[in-house]
Amino acid sequence: MSIPLTYSFVRYLAAKKSVDDRALNWQVWQRLVGALPEATPEQPLRILEVGAGIGTMVERLLAADVLTHATYTAIDMAPMLLAEARRRLPQWAVEQGFQVHENRHGQLHVRRGGQHITIETEAIDVARFMAREHGRRVWDLLIGQAFLDLIDMPTTLPALCSLVRPGGLLYFPITFDGGTDFQPEGDAEFDRAIEACYHQAMDQRVLDGKPSGDSRTGRHLFANLRTAGVDVLAAGSSDWVVFAGVNGYPADEEYFLHDIIHTIGTALTGHPQLDAERLVSWVTQRHAQIEQGELVYIAHQLDLLAGVPAPIGERQGGKF
Numbered sequence: 323m324s325i326p327l328t329y330s331f332v333r334y335l336a337a338k339k340s341v342d343d344r345a346l347n348w349q350v351w352q353r354l355v356g357a358l359p360e361a362t363p364e365q366p367l368r369i370l371e372v373g374a375g376i377g378t379m380v381e382r383l384l385a386a387d388v389l390t391h392a393t394y395t396a397i398d399m400a401p402m403l404l405a406e407a408r409r410r411l412p413q414w415a416v417e418q419g420f421q422v423h424e425n426r427h428g429q430l431h432v433r434r435g436g437q438h439i440t441i442e443t444e445a446i447d448v449a450r451f452m453a454r455e456h457g458r459r460v461w462d463l464l465i466g467q468a469f470l471d472l473i474d475m476p477t478t479l480p481a482l483c484s485l486v487r488p489g490g491l492l493y494f495p496i497t498f499d500g501g502t503d504f505q506p507e508g509d510a511e512f513d514r515a516i517e518a519c520y521h522q523a524m525d526q527r528v529l530d531g532k533p534s535g536d537s538r539t540g541r542h543l544f545a546n547l548r549t550a551g552v553d554v555l556a557a558g559s560s561d562w563v564v565f566a567g568v569n570g571y572p573a574d575e576e577y578f579l580h581d582i583i584h585t586i587g588t589a590l591t592g593h594p595q596l597d598a599e600r601l602v603s604w605v606t607q608r609h610a611q612i613e614q615g616e617l618v619y620i621a622h623q624l625d626l627l628a629g630v631p632a633p634i635g636e637r638q639g640g641k642f
């Protein structure tokens with residue numbers, strides 16, 4: 323494909339799915355699946371996903387056949403992304419052999435074999451959602467994929483943890499952890515300057531007057547979970563490694579790479595520590611390397627699974 327003329331976050335998230343599928347840490351995933359409590363029609367597993375985007379994680383859980391009875395609440399601040407989730411999920415589910423129907427409350431019921439999943443979506447900022455739900459509802463499992471590096475974790479994480487019942491689980495896959503590398507190396511010094519400035523831009527991001535980013539969220543998550551009174555149950559790396567094989571880049575990953583380069587170029591335009599002309603030629607060269615199937619992209623990330631301690635007397639029944 324040639325360099326895209328326009329970029330779309332929906333397409334980026336869709337293209338990211340196959341990259342995530344390869345990257346997700348298998349050991350952490352297995353630990354999650356093993357720790358899921360038994361669910362029944364009367365007591366379905368209550369799952370909350372924050373920053374759910376276009377719903378690729380619910381697709382992954384359905385495809386893996388690891389849920390039996392569950393209600394899945396997917397929230398995101400971007401209504402457009404949830405609209406896309408609601409468009410693609412029924413289509414995807416039918417292709418996978420699920421029966422799908424939507425009830426009058428707008429919930430999607432998805433059924434296949436022993437899986438009975440009810441999915442609801444809400445476009446809302448996570449801070450507003452937490453304030454509204456605090457003391458009202460709790461969930462058995464909270465998921466935040468590629469999400470925590472976009473918020474102020476020290477202030478947000480304790481409130482997120484309080485939405486999980488004692489004995490419940492938190493799963494934070496694809497959490498960025500401070501490594502961005504492109505091959506082939508160009509001017510190694512300039513490559514390093516780009517990485518440093520890009521990470522610095524994440525660290526300094528402010529939204530609505532609040533800090534909202536940390537380029538080393540993954541490693542900082544350990545201490546932040548401990549402060550929130552939550553135990554880390556499993557952790558491992560989930561690096562993105564994107565490269566062209568003999569048939570080129572898989573799925574829509576060529577677009578994914580163009581989007582990443584475009585995002586970095588846009589974020590760093592006008593950066594006082596980078597020469598503007600060199601940045602333009604770096605961006606141009608990286609796009610050309612993608613067109614030639616030469617670019618390799620590696621981003622370092624971590625997956626963490628955590629558990630809210632159950633009261634002492636109730637622990638023996640838990641699976642973790």
Ligand SMILES: C[S@@+](CC[C@H](N)C(=O)[O-])C[C@H]1O[C@@H](n2cnc3c(N)ncnc32)[C@H](O)[C@@H]1O
Nearest residue numbers: 335373374375398399400446447448467468472
């Ligand atoms: C990098 S995307 C990841 C989306 C999805 N989890 C995935 O992995 O494909 C981050 C998502 O978090 C959402 N988001 C960011 N800040 C948020 C906030 N304060 N409240 C709710 N959603 C937020 C964005 O709209 C976006 O969909």
